Amino acid sequence: MPKMKSNRGAAKSFRKLGSGKFKRNKAYKSHILTTKSRARKRNLRKGVIVAKADEKKVARMLQQ
Known part of the structure; x- marks a missing residue:
């Protein structure tokens, strides 16, 4: 049986940490930034x- 492939979109969106948890970036930071406040945009940068x-869903997509 062939190896399972990980979901490539998920692989680019999530990182597994040393603790076993997953890190992600926040959404809403790609366009229409002029209406968002400086503080809001700054907070969207943080993971x-x-x-x-x-x-469980993320781990399954990444085949962890």
């Missing part, structure tokens, strides 16, 4: 940990 409810 966040994937929610506990979604960890």
